[in-house]
Amino acid sequence: MPRFRTLDDLDPRGKWVLLRADLNVPVRDGRITDRTRIERLSPTIRELADKGARVIVCSHFDRPKGKRVPEMSLQPMVEALSEVLGRPVAWADDCIGPAAEAAAAKLQDGEVLLLENTRYHPGEEKNDPALAQGLAKLADAFVNDAFSAAHRAHASTEGVARLLPSYAGRLMQAELEALDAALGNPSRPVVAIVGGAKVSTKLDLLGNLTKKVNVLVIGGAMANTFLAAQGHPMGKSLQEAEMHDTARQILADASANGCEIVLPVDLVVAAEFAPNPATKTVTVDRVPDGMMALDVGPDTVSLVEAKLRQASTLVWNGPFGAFETPPFDSATVAVAQAVAALTASAGLKSIAGGGDTVSALKHAGVVNRMTYVSAAGGAFLEWLEGKTLPGVAALEVA
Incomplete structure (x- = not known):
């Protein structure tokens, strides 16, 4: 640093x-x-x-x-x-x-x-x-x-x-030291969790992380785009059809960089996006035509938790599902609780940031149980994207 x-x-x-x-x-x-x-x-x-x-x-x-x-x-x-x-x-x-x-x-x-x-x-x-x-x-x-x-x-x-x-x-100082611990000179293995709605808004982030981390977990609606790009039927799920080639390229780049990509293996689906609708949990190759994926399922949570138990450092940006609307907060809360427990019991360095992420961690009641939660939004993301931050560069000692 x-x-x-x-x-x-x-x-x-x-x-x-x-x-x-x-x-x-x-x-x-x-x-x-x-x-x-x-x-x-x-x-x-x-x-x-x-x-x-x-x-x-x-x-x-x-x-x-x-x-x-x-x-x-x-x-x-x-x-x-x-x-x-x-x-x-x-x-x-x-x-x-x-x-x-x-x-x-x-x-x-x-x-x-x-x-x-x-x-x-x-x-x-x-x-x-x-x-x-x-x-x-x-x-x-x-x-x-x-x-x-x-x-x-x-x-x-x-x-x-x-x-x-x-x-x-x-x-x-705390922000810079936390980010250095996350991506600058981290303890390995490093796991990154990236959620959010659109691949198109996080291309730079995904591209940089595939070069920096050992395991990249993709959640949120952007995971739907990756799954669709692999040929899985996604029903009415939010996804970006125009980004399929890009998603496949990210997967190829990650493989070339030795970065393991973890995508959902099961999904919680519903016919409508509303509080507490009728839901069902399906594998990623069984999303019904008239339904949409709004959260990841318990098997995916277990898979992510297994990866976290092997990690020394976690970087987290973005929730797994539409966490503001129950019951689609379940996976995010479950993983957040697991992260907090591993931070306390196993010394996991857990660093998180971004507006939705902070809100999700507050919702899960674990903000004060993480190693560091950044209050910054755009600056945190741009740092993770590998960009130079002018306000930080101006403080550097030659």
């Missing part, structure tokens, strides 16, 4: 430290409905403040497209951030310019300031040097703790990192 400066390399006492956070949290009717990102960010802020830094927090929120949209202000985060940190948080009505500079100048050692939404400026998403310079003017050092935004070359993630001494925050 490339070397990154961390908080261990920074003496922040008396310094203004610009901290890039991800406060793009879910809000409904003006209220924050999930504080997970704030809570994960708090150790870095607390450590910097306790060491005497003057902490200036910046973040984007939603997509105001370079304009001031009142309902996309970060001001409601002040109270939540203060409650999580257990200390007052000051507010600036802009992220650069006189308002931000005046608020920053008032900070004393150990105090925290939150800046207004960086995306109120059109230069943020364009990585405008002027906006990056405006942010850099506020601080002596830059700490990026927003891995979830690191796949974007924006002024507050990549541009400013080129202008100040830059460091990875504790959350960024």
Whole structure:
């Protein structure tokens, strides 16, 4: 893994430290409905403040497209951030310019300031040097703790990192170390589980994993495409007929790379996609014409569990079935419980990420029983795809 400066390399006492956070949290009717990102960010802020830094927090929120949209202000985060940190948080009505500079100048050692939404400026998403310079003017050092935004070359993630001494925050550090353990320098054998609806959206991911892992388990509706490509009848199941040749090529590439592909051997099918319909479990060559596959069956779960018992490392992205709609959550929950048990009893390094994956693991009640669950969505996927993340590359020490 490339070397990154961390908080261990920074003496922040008396310094203004610009901290890039991800406060793009879910809000409904003006209220924050999930504080997970704030809570994960708090150790870095607390450590910097306790060491005497003057902490200036910046973040984007939603997509105001370079304009001031009142309902996309970060001001409601002040109270939540203060409650999580257990200390007052000051507010600036802009992220650069006189308002931000005046608020920053008032900070004393150990105090925290939150800046207004960086995306109120059109230069943020364009990585405008002027906006990056405006942010850099506020601080002596830059700490990026927003891995979830690191796949974007924006002024507050990549541009400013080129202008100040830059460091990875504790959350960024944890993400990078977890991903290195997953694919950079993993303990082998490595098993990857990839689910989701469409092969077409995960071509880069599948292509990269077949070169990196020992066993690749494919679930979700994308497994239907692979099964159909092998000639299995899939009834009314969601699948991409135009991707059959691609699926066959992925299977061939995996074989050439020594990567074992595991596809479902049985499926849970129903005539309609609705909560708790009549279902039946069939082998993959027995899907009735008028029915659709909505989850994998118990024999597939047993097969996956057997592979996991032989693994040292697991990378997981995507559920096995339509887990939001019972009973099509059964396989995902069963495998998640098995992963949690193996993490505790056998030392399995279990690393998971992606929006649907996190929701599925929360549904299964195992988020806190995995080795690491990434809160990042697109950045986690792009890393697994083998892509360079601009916000991470900007932190590398030459």
